[in-house]
Amino acid sequence: MDRKNQIMKKAIGMDYSQFQLTDLAFDYENMMSYGGYTIEKIREIQKEQGVGNTPLYELKNITKLVRKLAPKGKGARIFLKDEASNPSGSFKARRAAISVYHAKQNGYKGVIAATSGNYGAAVASQAAMQGIESIIVQEAFDSKGVYQPEIMEKGRACEAYGSEVLQLSVGPELFYVFLRTLEETGYFNASLYTPFGIAGIETLGLELAEQVYERTGQKPHRVVVTHAGGGNLTGTARGLIKAGCKETQIIGASIDLQGLHMASDHDFNKKSFTTGHTGFGVPFATWPDRADVPKNAARPLRYMDRYVTITQGEAFYVTEMLAVLEGLERGPAGNTSLAAAIPLAMEMDEDQIIVVQETEYTGAGKHLNAQLAFAKENGINVYVGNPKESIPGKSIVLPEHPSQLSVTEFPMDKLKRTYLKNVQSQFDIEKFNDTDWEFLAQELNTCEEKIKELLIGRER
Amino acid sequence: MVTVPKGSYVEITKEVLSQNQRAPQIPEDTKKTPLMMKVKGFLLEDGEIGETVKIKTVLGREQEGSLTSDNPRYSHDFGDIVPEIFKVRDSIKNFMKTGDCDGQ
Numbered sequence: 001m002d003r004k005n006q007i008m009k010k011a012i013g014m015d016y017s018q019f020q021l022t023d024l025a026f027d028y029e030n031m032m033s034y035g036g037y038t039i040e041k042i043r044e045i046q047k048e049q050g051v052g053n054t055p056l057y058e059l060k061n062i063t064k065l066v067r068k069l070a071p072k073g074k075g076a077r078i079f080l081k082d083e084a085s086n087p088s089g090s091f092k093a094r095r096a097a098i099s100v101y102h103a104k105q106n107g108y109k110g111v112i113a114a115t116s117g118n119y120g121a122a123v124a125s126q127a128a129m130q131g132i133e134s135i136i137v138q139e140a141f142d143s144k145g146v147y148q149p150e151i152m153e154k155g156r157a158c159e160a161y162g163s164e165v166l167q168l169s170v171g172p173e174l175f176y177v178f179l180r181t182l183e184e185t186g187y188f189n190a191s192l193y194t195p196f197g198i199a200g201i202e203t204l205g206l207e208l209a210e211q212v213y214e215r216t217g218q219k220p221h222r223v224v225v226t227h228a229g230g231g232n233l234t235g236t237a238r239g240l241i242k243a244g245c246k247e248t249q250i251i252g253a254s255i256d257l258q259g260l261h262m263a264s265d266h267d268f269n270k271k272s273f274t275t276g277h278t279g280f281g282v283p284f285a286t287w288p289d290r291a292d293v294p295k296n297a298a299r300p301l302r303y304m305d306r307y308v309t310i311t312q313g314e315a316f317y318v319t320e321m322l323a324v325l326e327g328l329e330r331g332p333a334g335n336t337s338l339a340a341a342i343p344l345a346m347e348m349d350e351d352q353i354i355v356v357q358e359t360e361y362t363g364a365g366k367h368l369n370a371q372l373a374f375a376k377e378n379g380i381n382v383y384v385g386n387p388k389e390s391i392p393g394k395s396i397v398l399p400e401h402p403s404q405l406s407v408t409e410f411p412m413d414k415l416k417r418t419y420l421k422n423v424q425s426q427f428d429i430e431k432f433n434d435t436d437w438e439f440l441a442q443e444l445n446t447c448e449e450k451i452k453e454l455l456i457g458r459e460r
Numbered sequence: 461m462v463t464v465p466k467g468s469y470v471e472i473t474k475e476v477l478s479q480n481q482r483a484p485q486i487p488e489d490t491k492k493t494p495l496m497m498k499v500k501g502f503l504l505e506d507g508e509i510g511e512t513v514k515i516k517t518v519l520g521r522e523q524e525g526s527l528t529s530d531n532p533r534y535s536h537d538f539g540d541i542v543p544e545i546f547k548v549r550d551s552i553k554n555f556m557k558t559g560d561c562d563g564q
Contacts, residue, residue, distance in 0.1 A: 061556065068559060110519070133519055143493035152536040159500070164517045168476070169496040173483050177476055177497065185521075265490040320548050325556065365536030373539025384547050398548050401561050 004179060008294065011182040011189035013106050016294040024427050025439035026295055028302075032238075035102060037196045039242055042098060043203055049129055051097045052203050054085040056211040059356075061325040062338075066345045069403050076221065076348035078341055080356040081208050084330050088125035088157070089118065089361025091204055091232065095192065096122035098200035100130050103188035110134055111190035114178040114292060116151045117228075117275045118360055123190050124161035134158075135187065137178045140167035142268045149374050150274050150333075153365035170265045175292065191293045198235045198297040205239020208355055209248075219245045221352040222344060224337040227252035227307070228280040230288060230298035236357055237303030249305045253340035254281035255333075256309040256408065257392045270393035272312050272375045276336040281307075282410075286418040301419060302445050308407035311390045313397040314339040316368045317405070332368050334360035342405045372396065416444045417454050429455075461508040464530045468503045471532040472515055474525030499523050500532060 009015065014034065019026040046052040059078040067075035086093035096119065103111045110133030113123045120136040127134035136158045141147045147167075158165045166181065168174050182189055191197065205223075212220045223240060225233045237250045257277040260267040271277070285304070288296035318339040319332045338356045345354050364370060376382050381395040387404055390397040399405060423429070423440070432440075437448045444451060464470060477495040501515035501523060513527045554563035 065552075065556060068555070135519065141496075141498070143496075147536070149536040149539075152534060156534045156536070159518075162518060164501075164519045164521065165499070167498045169493065171482065171486055171490050171495055173477055173486075173495050261487050263490055264487045265493050316545075317548055320545055321552050324549055324552055364534075364538055367538055369542050369545060370537065370539045372542040372545070376542070382542065382544055384544050384551075398544055400547075400551060402552065402555055 007179050007183050008189065011187065012191070012194065012293060013188070014194075019295065021439070022433065022435050024423065024432070025435050028299065028442065031295060032195045032199060032297060034195045037098060037199050039199070039202050039206060039239070042200055045101050046094060046097050046200070046203060049097045049126060050087050051093045052086070052207060054207070055082045056080070056208065056215065057082055057326070057328070058215070059326050062321065062342065063345070065325065065402055066342055067350070070346040073350055074346055074348065075350055076345040076352040076354045077216070078345050078354055078356065079212060079220075080338065081204065081358055082328070083204070083358040084334070084361045087129070088122040090122060090334065091201065091358045092117070092119040092122035093126065094204060095119070095197040095200040095231065095235070096126040096190065098196045099123065099190040099194060100126040100132065102196050103190060104130050104132050106188070108132065108186070108188035110185060110187040112137065112178065112181055112185065112187045113190040113192070114174060115192065116140060117154065119192055120154050120163070121157040121161065124158040124163035127163065128161045133187070134161070134163040135166065135181055135185065136163050137166045137174060137181065138168065139170060139174050141169055143169055143265050146269055148269060148271070148274050149365035149370050153363055170263065170268045172263055178292070189292065191291065192229055192231055193291040193293050193296040193298050195297040198231050201231060201235020202239035202242060204357065205236040206243045208236070208357060209240055209243035209245045212353060212355060216353060218353055220248050220355045221348065222249045222251055222354045223357050224251045224253050224341045224344060224354065225357050226276045226334060226336040227254050227300065228275045228277065228284070230284045230296070230300035232358065233300040234298045234303055250303050251340065251344065252281065252300060252304045252307045253337045253407070254278045254307070254309050255312055255315055255336055259391070260393045267393060269378050270380065272371050272380070272396060273315070273333055276333045278309060282415070282418070285415050287422040299443060301415060301443060304412070307410040307412060307415060308340050308344075309410055310336060310339040310407060311387045311397065312392070313387045313390050314399060314405055316372060316396070317399050318342065319368045321402075328359070329362055331360040331362040331366050332371060334358050339405060340407050342402070343407050413454060413457070416446070417457065419444060420451065420455055463506050463508055464503060464527065466503055466506050468530055469500065470503050470513075470515060470527055471498055471500045471529045472513060472523060472525030473498050473528045474523075497525075498528070499525070503527070
């Protein structure tokens, strides 16, 4: 454990104890300002790397479709921030640009990231652009040697950018390989969860607010964010707040994969999505510090107003819809928030604005046809019908009618109660002082009374 | 056996943790399998498939493991056509044209 802490400290070059206030509480805002990465500075670094400043599309045809289905006067204008236009094909370039910049400024020869997702390609691309080395550690295949096609594609992309890719079978001990590689190389831990990594996403929220205002003279009423590890939601929300959009409702959306175990060798290839799902969304929201840094800068419950889930079939369905109605072929995982935005727009007035905050690139392996064909090969029943019938790991149901698109509420109180349960399992709340309660109120974006209510509610 | 010449771009596979070294909290099915790692690089000496060999990765780091493939291919693609996607495509386009997914 001591050795682990030592490796981590060296690999991140940052002493997290300086932010600690009590055993539980730490100064989050002070940590977020670490390194002097103001939003202006971040914009400048990203501009230099060709990151950000992505187009905002108005999805006019999908808005038309929504208005055909919605009651008279309902059906908000839907906008989409095309993050696939970033150098590595996703919003992850924003955080990678800052992580790699920071590593280089601090004299590291290379960076390492543990990720099976778009972040790997982003780190590899930024490392190439900024002239340092990169190693990506991926959970990639099951015990039969069968790869998730989406992950194989991301591995290929990393290798294309000159990265060394270490691919592992299923299991959380990937972290052991990650630590050992940090120790062997002395490279920087380009974690997804450093303060500057998260601050890198703030420009997404800021740009989005500026672009919506420029086009409509309004602030967005709702922004839907695909939620997994929590960085996307945290960074975007912070950027929106900095842009003065304090009233904008932040809605997290994940694909429902409840029932599948994330560390199960058997379940690994029964999933048709490797990110943007509840398998990350719920645990990371309710205990952010499970991350590969001592304090996770992604703390989604501070900013999330509402959390909804959709099914795998609905994400594939809107991926097809985006291609045929809007002429945009994008990766399925990024369209999680689009699938949620369609039913959410139906609840809203016509003059209101909802923004789908990201897209991701698509290609071999990372495409609805590839992912559905893989699902069939793995015994998943794929059919057109009622998406409500779908069972993660057993069936994928593509809607037969757009009116079947819907969101399922994941109660915010349930998330907050789980967060508190996790706090209680590690700390003695009887000994909490004002600083602890204040910290919890900030963490859960609520007041002390409500926290006590949630704690009692749990015991009932 | 076919000899893979030194300098070839290959993939090796190695066991990182055996079954009994796996973390206690992981599911039973995963615990029954070793943690395996695959990495690619250039073969340092001639070798045969299945033999323990050493490679240099693209970063020049040395790795040792069982030689599993020579000129490893990326086998992912777009998959066999999934006919259900055509059904969905038609229904979306019909709905936009006629307000009905069947195109009536």
